Amino acid sequence: MALTIKEVEYVAQLARLQLNEDEKQIFAEQLSSILEYVEKLNELPTDGVEPLAHILPVYNVFRADEIRPGTPREEILANAPLVEEGQYKVPKIM
Amino acid sequence: MSKDYEVVIGLEVHAELKTKSKIFCACSTAFGAEPNTQVCPVCSGFPGMLPVLNEKAVDCAIKTGLALNSEIAEFCKFDRKNYFYPDLPKAYQISQYDLPICKGGYLDIDVEGERTRVGITRAHLEEDAGKLVHQGDITTTPFSLVDLNRSGVPLLEIVSEPDMRSAQQARAYMEKLRSILLFADVSDCKMEEGSLRCDANVSVRPWGEQKLGTRTEIKNLNSFRALERAIEYEAKRQMEALEDGEVIVQETRTWDEGKGVTRSMRSKEEAHDYRYFPEPDLPPLRIDRDWVDTVRKSMPEMPVQAGQRLMDQYGLSQYDADLITQSPQNLKFFDETLALYADAKAVSNWMMGDLTRLLNQNGMEIQDAKVKPALLAEMLRLMADGTISGKMAKTVFEEMFVSGLDPQTIIKEKGLVQISDANSLLPLIDEIINNNPKVLQDYKNGKEKAFGFFIGQIMKATKGQANPEMVNNLLKERLNRE
Structure with missing residues (x-):
């Protein structure tokens, strides 16, 4: 299954990646080979097999509704590139 | 023009669930804390x-599902919804895609005497995003600030079928849903704090057409009034566009409360491809029927049943019953007042009239009001036994609302007692008639105005405290003897 350049551009846009023409070509080939590899799974008969929701046979893992103190603000913001008024400062979107 | 088109509305409602801690971690969900102080x-x-x-x-989700007549899934799971936005720190939201916790269901609304059943498509659990605060002037500032206190607050998204046909019905649905969530005690439903939010899907189509028209989704509807106004505006906009031969574009629009218009939020960036996939970090849920039964047994009286009780027991109208059951606090106030003063219609009228007006004016909830059921009941009793007139009662009520004093004290302080004693009124009536022989002659000559003059004089002399009905009767009797 070969990916078109257009499909690569679409995926790149969803991932907010800016690719030049050479990169688009490279990724089209690489992604296509990954998809081809995964496509082998289609050779297996999967009729009547429930889609797997989780890899472990584990269900209903809960915590009780109890509050614990969070992380101090200085610590949680320590890695943020820009901080102002105790908040993350980011480029405006709208 | 609107005669030629039918409006079709479906609503997506997000309710923040009333848990103490967040959905996936132990941080507090309390509203109003300093930014980024409830995070981990x-x-x-x-x-x-x-x-x-x-x-x-x-x-909470099971409770809501039962209240909305939904099927509670025996098996459900979480999925990742992927998109980039600064208020979404993981760049995906944990939500439920193909296996939501609640499937199907309905709720009934009554608008202008007509009942409509609105289908519920589904309700699913998800996490709330953080809050973006724009810094300074939104048009010029290059930055936004991010507060993640709200990130991870549990949400239940309740999606309706496109079963509503007017803005009024959409509002009624939203109000009924709010009362159900309040009675079920699963959300505090404060629209102004964002704990109950709503997006409206609106389309129009020519009457008789079976196929749905292209819809737009309106966001930023922060009050019942905004919901109603935005739908009215958007339906009209679409009808006018179709009349002008334009094509409706499927898009997201935002409601501008100040200008009273919806505006397109389209951008080149927008790509509705969320690439949902199962959340590998959360094992799925198996909800056995014992769990559902346990929740069912713990369900309190719902507004539908409470409303029916009010109509059956007290003969209230559907309209009054809906208003009284808009919140459990409202119903409690009604029930408690009625226990002390058994005139349901009078209690309902005062609650829906003066009390609601004063609460709205002051932006208060009924549970915070200083007027308590015992005070209203006492005031109604004083009105019934003629101690105060209806007009005086209004003054007393307003004073009770402000001060929380009991009506007897207010009546004394304001000198509001009604004079309903014939022995003190009769001499006054005699005096006024004797002092105005010319008016008496006018009355005898059939001048209606003369009667009004006497009434006016008596009320003036008693500073408005005379029982108007009694004055009317006494004066008539007295004049007939002339």
């Missing part, structure tokens, strides 16, 4: 952190 590595999207589901959030 889980709700801030730090790498390698694992979410663990809050059981109470699941309980």
Whole structure:
């Protein structure tokens, strides 16, 4: 299954990646080979097999509704590139 | 023009669930804290952190599902909804895609005497995003600030079928849904704080057409009034566009409350491809029927049943019953007042009239009002036995609302007691008639105005405290003897 350049551009846009023409070509080939590899799974008969929701046979893992103190603000913001008024400062979107 | 088109509306409602801690971590959900003081590595999207589901959030979802006549899934799971936005630290929202916790259901609304059943498509659990605060002037500032206190607050998204046909019906649905969530005690439903939010899907189509028209989704509807106005505006806009031969574009629009218009939020960036996939960090849920039965047995009286009780027991109209059951606090106030003063219609009228007006004016909830059921009941009793007139009662009520004093004290302080004693009124009536022989002659000559003059004089002499009905009767009797 070969990916078109257009499909690569679409995926790149969803991932907010800016690719030049050479990169688009490279990724089209690489992604296509990954998809081809995964496509082998289609050779297996999967009729009547429930889609797997989780890899472990584990269900209903809960915590009780109890509050614990969070992380101090200085610590949680320590890695943020820009901080102002105790908040993350980011480029405006709208 | 609107005669030629039918409006079709479906609503997506997000309710923040009333848990103490967040859905996947133990941070507090309390509203109004200083920015980023209720956060941890889980709700801030730090790498390698694992979410663990809050059981109470699941309980709330089951409760809501039962209240909305939904089927509670025996098996459900969480999925990742992927998109980039600064208020979403993981760049995905944990939500439910193909296996939501509640499927199907309905609620009934009554608008202008007509009942409509609105279908519920589904309700699913998800986490709330953080809050973006624009810095300074939104048009010029290059920055936004991010507060993640709200990130990870549990949400239940309740999606309706496109079963509503007017803005009024949409509002009624929203009000009924709010009362159900309040009675079920699963959300505090404060629209002004964002704990109950609503997006409206609106389309129009020519009457008789079976196929749905292209819809737009309106966001930013923060009040019942905004919901109603935005739908009215958007339906009209679409009808006018179709009349002008334009094509409706499927898009997201935002409601501008100030200008009273919806505006397109389209951008080149927008790509509705969320690439949902199962959340590997959360094991699925198996909700056995014992759990559902336990929740069912714990369900309090719902507004539908409470409203029916009011109509059956007290003969109230559907309209009054809906208003009284808009919140459990409202119903409690009604029930408590009625226990002390058994005139349901009078209690309902005062609650829906003066009390609601004063609450709205002061932006208060009924449970915070200084007027308590015992005070209203006492005031109604004083009105019934003629101690105060209806007009005086209004003054007393307003004073009770402000001060919380009991009506007897207010009546004394304001000198509001009604004079309903014939022995003190009769001499006064005699005096006024004797002092105005010319008016008496006018009355005898059939001048209606003369009667009004005497009434006016008596009320003036008693500073408005005379029982008007009694004055009327006494004066008539007295004049007939002339």
